[in-house]
Amino acid sequence: MDYLVIPAYEPDHNLLRLIRKVKNKHHFHVIVINDGSSAKCDHIFKEAEHYATVLHHKTNQGKGQALKTAFTFIEALKVYGTVVTADADGQHKVWDIFRVAAKAAENPNQLVLGARAFTGKVPLRSRFGNSLTRTLFKLQTGVAVSDTQTGLRAFTTNMIPFMMQVEGQRYEYEMNMLLEASKEYPILEVPIKTVYINDNEGSHFRPVRDGLMIYKNIFKFALTSLSSFVVDYIVYALALLFLAAVPISLRILLANGIARVTSSIFNYSTNKKLVFKNQDSILKTGTGYFSLALGLFILDTLLIRLFYAVFGLNLLLVKIIVGMLLFALSWLVQKKFIFKERTHTAS
Incomplete structure (x- = not known):
């Protein structure tokens, strides 16, 4: 079984377009987490229920906790497979999601990252942030990762207990995941294409704070x-x-x-x-x-x-x-x- 986990806070119709495309072309069990979104998004989550299991947080708890909520749900199903995490804003191509899932299935007990190439027209904030953190990450861990901020990741379900132990409830969770995984598991990368929506203005990445986290x-x-x-x-x-x-x-x-x-x-x-x-x-x-x-x-x-x-x-x-x-x-x-x-x- 393949699971697609999508944390969502105040999503728009890009979320619906994504899960429709996924369900039309793949047998993914899609899990969407409504992380305390306002009532104006209720119709989106209601529509999403036609294509996915929707889990709800009454209040916003952060992306890390949303991922952990989904991981707990998957663990309870006790069905071995691969888990893919993706963003709700439509930045990840459906084909890339499939490729990352396939790579994880072929390489159990390894963390697979969908790595952006950062070529062409890339928002300065994204280019600078990734360059800074991948340099610090290499110095701190000795592991070379070309895209430290990617939200497209995959791993086999037997790694869920490890993922649940990683500290963090909000956006720091993803960086902590990389730092901890670098000690325990091989990290593989799959080149992907990323669409920057509105110059990536919705990104919550903070270069200085995340950089300091690497050097904690x-x-x-x-x-x-x-x-x-x-x-x-x-x-x-x-x-x-x-x-x-x-x-x-x-x-x-x-x-x-x-x-x-x-x-x-x-x-x-x-x-x-x-x-x-x-x-x-x-x-x-x-x-x-x-x-x-x-x-x-x-x-x-x-x-x-x-x-x-x-x-x-x-x-x-x-x-x-x-x-x-x-x-x-x-x-x-x-x-x-x-x-x-x-x-x-x-x-």
Whole structure:
């Protein structure tokens, strides 16, 4: 069975034209979600009931929740098949919907995206937004996706439990879906043609906000790193104070060592639980993390000693400079190797 899911908020007759064409040419079980539309749209949903199952939200709950409502409905039917999501505004060609569905049926346990080419006359907002987010998405996940905002997606019904666990009720849900799927499933793309209606003025995509969403883990990592640095810095400063009578090289080594052990334990715990949400054993991740911590400690100590000897800078100031330099290295190693996320390449 093929299911076509169409969230609809204040739809016009483009919705009816779409589902009529689909039903005339395919055996899709079409599911339309009225996401709290006003009474002026009642006649459209009433007509849609001739071609589709129409589910209703009394109030507007957002596109993400509308999709989840449909997924819950499909899951209850307990009939294996493919699920296709499409927009209600008529931007997706019927033939492209069929092609995406076929690709998903041929590739179970994979997320299929209907990817627009962004050639020809493309609204500037759409071109800029997609260029920004696909670049950030690649940097964050390591997965190349050419169209991060497409609403035309497909997957097999056994993936519904995963889709239900993805966070978000509104338009952020679709970006969260991509971010989470990049860790668990291969992502495939099918080239599609998209019609921009009224210069795509109905688009709800927000380039800056969605771009920040992609980098939310880096922000969390920065916050835990800053907290860890504060711990490290305070312990380091106190150790320097209490070890004032010790020769400078040994003094730096001992102060930095005590500070690094304390902050590393704090940083490991917060990164594992809050940033990367890693489920691997403490033995597995701990070995890698504390090997990294040892390497960073050695590098940190050497750089502090070098900066102090060459530039004669204050030891407290040098600590801050070196910490900033090692931040990016720590993020990269932890993300790619220690708390490694499963990633699959789009194709």
